[in-house]
Amino acid sequence: MTGRRPFWLFTALAFGYSFLYLPIITLIVYSFNDSRLVTVWGGFSTRWYAELFRNEQILSALWLSVRIAAMTATLAVILGTLAALTLVRFTHFRTRMLFAGMVAAPLVMPEVILGLSGLLMFVTLEQAIGWPPGRGMTTITIAHVTFTSAFVAVIVQSRLSQLDVSLEEAAMDLGARPWKVFFVIILPIISPALIAGWLLGFTLSMDDLVIASFVSGPGATTLPMVVYSSVRLGVSPQVNALATLIVVVVATGVIIAGWLLHRQTRRRDR
């Protein structure tokens, strides 16, 4: 029995990982396919990469998505942190439970509903006060902030609730006023959570297709929207090339983050 266990373990492991990574590997391999047909292998080539960098539509969509994601992540970190602070520090207000539930609600809300309600709100707002004028980058950003700030709030909240209250009390006791305590003590200590929240917000925004489709207008096409629509017209191998580049960037980012974290914990243990 025991002699067989490694064999079964390895089989299970191989299945699990191939389930996760086979599609991605296929995609990477086919990005170097010379053939125009995605499913037929026509020899090695990097020509789709070259074409990708000449494709104005994809490049401008990428640039738009990055700008929206960066803006969303930044705003979401600010709003989410404020929400988390309120929920963790002011434990004695009457509607606290209601607010805590409402902050977390976007996490479980179907995206279709978020997108639709966003669209309705923006249309109503435009008719009532004339802002936002039409739909585009602004409306996508606002819609993304509403749901990503919920994620940030949850992350920051868990970090804040682990924070020893006596740290703040000690800082005040030593003469720091409350706003200074926040910037000099609390912010630096929870900064890993803020960075994690920012990265998550960025990723969620980059990744979103459903909500963006609802609230965007003519002229504001994000990257996922371009990819999705081009797939519907028949996959261009350029999309494979783009996806491969994204995978490489993300993997590099994850490896660097992991390495930094590892180095930090090792330094702490020493």
Next chain:
Amino acid sequence: MPQQRRDPAVLEAWQDPDARPFLEIQNVTKVFDAHTYAVDDVSLRIYKGEFFSLLGASGCGKSTLLRMLAGLERCTQGRILIEGQDITRMPPYERPVNMMFQSYALFPHMTVEQNVAFGLKQERLSGREIRSRVAEMLELVHMTEYARRRPDQLSGGQRQRVALARSLAKQPKLLLLDEPLGALDRKLRERTQFELVNIQERVGTTFIMVTHDQEEAMTMSSRLAVMDVGRILQVGTPSEIYEYPASRFIAGFIGAVNLFEGRVVSCEEELLVIQSDDAPGEIVMYHANPLAVGTPVTVALRPEKLRVLDTPPRDDRNWVQGTVREIGYLGDVSIYHVGTRQNRTVQVQVTNRARRTAGPLTWDDSVYLGWDNDAGVVLTA
């Protein structure tokens, strides 16, 4: 054991009716959630240079009282004055008071140096002044060589010293210590008691310490207050509280004690004669205030004040007889639990003068225990 070496002029200030208290706590009350009285009408006068302890079991309100002094908790009622100035409504960052937290609350993202400098930076002192004061403080607690370390690279004892240095750096008029030795192991705690008292003498700051450890409170303080359910039961020097506890609760809380219940049968000047079911003969005790015949009283006798006798005393007063049930050998002393004929267990402590593997007494020995008429206290509460 550390004992505060007292400058009588300063440290017996509480006996001088003209002395102006440094800190005055006037009828301070703290109510949580409208019903729970965490601190209930507490008044205290603490004098300059004192090492004052608030002693009590957990939940007795001692920490809440300390936090009100630091400004971290609002008083529901009452006033707090430092040198005559009302600080009741002053926020913590303006009070001339610093606190050393039980968890030490060192800022994890700052080095030892930066932690100690934090309070000084808030005062906007010049860089040179801050550096010299930080160096002086680290020297005081012997942490100079660890200046560049972060708190997570220090041991418990080292963190405790950094916390002390940080709270003393601003030269507060009053230092509050919340269970300062609570997180240290026994050996280190005893050494640190010594150091803390030394440092207090050197800087001359008034210290108020909260502790649940009666031994710690006894050995370190000039005076202490025993608290229970939000009230102060007794204030006094360690020896006053040990030798003259005001109630059975305090007698039992501080040190071991044998309690004999009885009634006053006669009262001659300062000598009370007490009849007790717990002792075969009469119990005779000195008592400053006369008591009426028939008053129910409790005689409290410390184990070290009892003597082991071979025969019952001739006058048939102040004795019990029993057999040794348990022996606790502590090295310097032995503690015997003696089961008396009255079905009580009496503790007696004997100093081990000679080196013996077993004491003069062993299990099931029949012994007589006696005491002098000034050995115990007569309690009516």
